[in-house]
Amino acid sequence: MFDRIYKTILDVSTRLVSFLIAIGLLGLCGLDIFLRVYKNKYVLIGAGSSVCLLGVGALLIISSRKLSIRSALQDVPKLYVPINPSDVPKRVYRLIQADLSKVANISLEAKPRPEDALDLGWGKIGSQLETIHYKTAAIQTFELLEKAATEISPFYRREPSVSARRYIEMLIAETVLRKDVAHYYIDRYEQLRFGPRQMSEAEYKEFMKVFALLFRSLRYPELPG
Structure with missing residues (x-):
């Protein structure tokens, strides 16, 4: 100073x-x-x-x-200073234009595209899944399954101390759910809930198909003969 x-x-x-x-x-x-x-x-x-x-x-x-x-x-504009070919030597002007083009291309590539939202776990902008976060929606299906099982019988209400897997095993033992579909569902559910990775649109649709199949397989328990 x-x-x-x-x-x-x-x-x-x-x-x-x-x-x-x-x-x-x-x-x-x-x-x-x-x-x-x-x-x-x-x-x-x-x-x-x-x-x-x-x-x-x-x-x-x-x-x-x-x-x-x-x-x-x-x-002179406030945001930029225009450079004309007559202001600087031709080689300098070409060099400046090449650098400006490179910066413009980098800015364009760095701008997120609508299809890039799939990598973030959200629905594609402009589609029916636009406002859906895949992982959150997939995890919430367990609450729907529990509610549907409770409507079959109040005894199927899950206690807070019972894990999701134990609850599914209980419903399988009660013949309320199909064993193969239920096991596939709970394995995928635990991967989503406890894993850090987000879901893609294809994975979300596949999971929802499994859940729909599991949901349709809900039935009243078989009575002992």
């Missing part, structure tokens, strides 16, 4: 000294000219007029330059 302040003070001081030296030299030149021509008023008027015109012209040039720079800066 102190280095920056020191450099600023040094820069301002250097500019000020240079300006004062230039003013002094110009003043000496003007004084010399005045001492040479002050006896001839016509030459003095001509020299004075030339100096005034020179000062006015310099002031107009500086003012027009500042106005043109300010208007050019106002025309």
Whole structure:
């Protein structure tokens, strides 16, 4: 921070000294000219007029330059600086355009596409499964199965201490569910519930087919003959 302040003070001081030296030299030149021509008023008027015109012209040039720079800066868009082929050498322009194209392609590829939602476990945007999270919906099927079994008999209500697998085994023993379908369902259910991986759309549809088959296999227990 102190280095920056020191450099600023040094820069301002250097500019000020240079300006004062230039003013002094110009003043000496003007004084010399005045001492040479002050006896001839016509030459003095001509020299004075030339100096005034020179000062006015310099002031107009500086003012027009500042106005043109300010208007050019106002025309520059805020989000980007346009680069035309005439602004830089051709090789530099081609290099800039190649880099800009590369950045645009990377941005386009990084933008998530609707079909990429399948990898996140959600339904495809614009489809009937758009608002469905596959894994959550698949896990919730166990509650539907338990509710349906309870409607067959209140004795099939699952206690909180009973695991999902033990509950399914109990329903199989009571001949309420088909053994093969129930085992396949509970194996897949436990993988989904305790595994970190999300489901794809194909896996979700396959699981729901198994659940529908299991749901249709619900029946009243067989009475002993």
